[in-house]
Amino acid sequence: MTTYARRTLLLTLSAAAVAGTLAAVSPAAPAQASGTTGPALTWGACAEPGLARQECAELPVPVDYRDPDGPQLRLAVSRVRSERPGARRGTLLLIPGGPGGSGVPWLGAKGAALGKEMAGAYDLVSFDPRGTGGSTKANCGLGPADRHLVALRPWPGPDGGITENVARSRRIAAACGRQGGAVLRSLSTANEVRDIERLRRALGEAKLSAWASSYGTYVGAVYAQKYPQHTDRWVLDSNGDPDPSRVERGWLANTAAGADERFPDFAAWAADPAREGQGLRLAERPQDVRPLVLRLAAKLDRVPKESGTKGVPLTGNLLRQALQNALFSDGFFAQFARLVRQAQDPAARPVLPGALAGPLPDEDAAALMAPLCNDVRWPASVAAYRRAAAADRARHPLTAGMPANVVPCAFWKDAPAQKPTRITADGPSNILMIQNRRDPGTPYFGALKMRQALGGRARMVTLEHGGHGAYLGNGNACGDRTVTAFLTTGRRPQQDTYCAD
Structure with missing residues (x-):
């Protein structure tokens, strides 16, 4: 088992630590698209070995968004740029699981396979949520x-x-x-969603596409609820019940x-x-x-x-x-x-x-x-x-x-x-859910609650498979093909569908 897989398992989905110094952040740059004003990212070599062509940067975010100019913390960000600029249609953000999971090593682990599937359609980007990996931590x-x-x-x-x-x-x-202090108190889904919105602006993208996994599906669903106008093609993989009274x-x-x-x-x-x-x-x-x-x-x-x-x-x-x-x-x-x-x-x-x-x-x-x-x-x-x-x-x-x-x-x-x-059906119909039927971490019956909450915004692909993690995770060609087609062409099943193992 790889180091990444061991740490992923240890934190019940993906908590690999990424240590080392990342590239500095430059002053704010002019926006490249509507609604993209924010700090620019200065990309450089990653401190830790990972995927070929993977670049790293840091993004400053407020500890407390009620005081945006107050104390800041740093998020580790990484990307693999499209090798086919003519085919590129945007940025695909990998939203890691957890809580406690890191995205930079997830991109390192999945980037090659994902890049092959996307065939240059996206720059692939991920990040370590506050408190994890190479980002500012609490204890x-x-x-x-x-x-x-x-x-x-x-x-x-x-x-x-x-x-x-x-x-x-x-x-x-x-x-x-x-x-724990203010940084520990700031570790929340609401702040991770705000951080993603700040990252979108720093990337200069009017919209993001996403592949969210496990706990990341809830983060992704909340982002789509809060910022629907900034979502493009949205994949939620291994979903939990979004019941706001329990989460x-x-x-x-x-x-x-x-x-x-x-x-x-x-x-x-x-x-x-x-x-x-x-x-x-x-x-x-x-x-x-x-x-x-x-x-x-x-x-x-x-x-x-x-x-x-x-x-x-x-x-x-x-x-x-x-x-x-x-x-x-x-x-x-x-x-x-x-x-x-x-x-x-x-x-x-x-x-x-x-x-x-x-x-x-x-x-x-x-x-x-x-x-x-x-x-x-x-x-x-x-x-x-x-x-x-x-x-x-x-x-x-x-x-x-x-x-x-x-x-x-x-x-x-x-x-x-x-x-x-509260996750609702209000918003664009641009979400594809994918779910193993026998998932011990985010069980199928909980995923159905997410599906119900999203209503007409989503379609759901059910895989007759066991384990946690569906897309590019268990060799189910039908499920992989469906997600890849959605991300690369926009084609999505007309109704909820099923893939045999």
């Missing part, structure tokens, strides 16, 4: 124990208790309140059912006789894989197993988190099956997946949490979380109550600066 000063993914995800204790989760959530919220809280809750819908794909793979020669076959029948995994997790709850990473034993919750990560892609199935095999072997020391073997950097942990807490107010009742986690644990054993459990947002110091945007 909370968290200790290492509170920065492990298995700790940041609120897994209940072995007996289903949430006392430790409550204490950790209070501790994290207090630390972020003390140390991220709803997305986390939905992953319980998402895991249940996706797990049969892993079970069929793990029971396939083809796994026998690889030493990865877990059962003779697919229906036996789920109880095997649940029994093993329960055993590790009682007696954690020493792993190959000093000081990080394989616990039941770590196994459950490894499973959630593995469900995002068929390519991760072998790693999880190998972990299960090692956990069953008394003589083995399991090799933990890289995303789970150590703590996240403090800045990454902050970027992962802050938008969740800054976008919408979360309930504060500990008793309500205790009841919800217990009910969810009984209903969805694979996720053991985690998606309904308490998080630091319940005790966040500052209330959200504004209410989340």
Whole structure:
């Protein structure tokens, strides 16, 4: 697995860090198109190796848009220019997932394949949202124990208790309140949307096209709601429920059912006789894989197993988190099956997946949490979380109550600066949604809520496939062809459509 893929998985879609110095920003330049007044971008070589021809720059944005001339932070931006100026029709913006995901490495990872599909129709541009990658970051000063993914995800204790989760959530919220400052408070969907609008102006484009992924689909939908006149061809890939009363809280809750819908794909793979020669076959029948995994997790709850990473034993919750990560892609199935095999072997020391073997950097942990807490107010009742986690644990054993459990947002110091945007059908009909039917991260039933909200503005392509990420992500030629045709020619299905696997 590449470094980018490991970090993408670790932050539940794309949180690769991009370090180093980027090119300086020049003074404001004359606008190149209507509504494009803004700072110019000075492009130069990228500090980190990536895609050939990828250039980098920095964009200044206000920490607080209510004070546009006040303190500024810097966004890392990158592009790959069209090699066919005569064919170029505009800029295609890649809006990364997360929260906590970075766009610069995503362009590096997908740019070659995307450039081939676009055949020069666009300059390809992406950015690291504030708080991520090479952009200005925030931190909370968290200790290492509170920065492990298995700790940041609120897994209940072995007996289903949430006392430790409550204490950790209070501790994290207090630390972020003390140390996070104005930059941490600014990490929100609303500000990311404003930053994209500022980037559009800096690029000199009257309109942008976009490919948004995962959490980025919500960012993209909010941008299309706020600035419909500046959207051209808009692709939303792997969509969540945009319910403005819940947003991220709803997305986390939905992953319980998402895991249940996706797990049969892993079970069929793990029971396939083809796994026998690889030493990865877990059962003779697919229906036996789920109880095997649940029994093993329960055993590790009682007696954690020493792993190959000093000081990080394989616990039941770590196994459950490894499973959630593995469900995002068929390519991760072998790693999880190998972990299960090692956990069953008394003589083995399991090799933990890289995303789970150590703590996240403090800045990454902050970027992962802050938008969740800054976008919408979360309930504060500990008793309500205790009841919800217990009910969810009984209903969805694979996720053991985690998606309904308490998080630091319940005790966040500052209330959200504004209410989340309601996504509606008002605006141009220029949106194409694409969605895997068995997506553990943004389940299909949540995507249907986005589809319903957008109404006549959108068409939706459903892929009969499992995993997270659809376009150029799973080899479904029908889905890839449909998105490419829309972006390059404007052709879009007349109605919602389906692609077999």
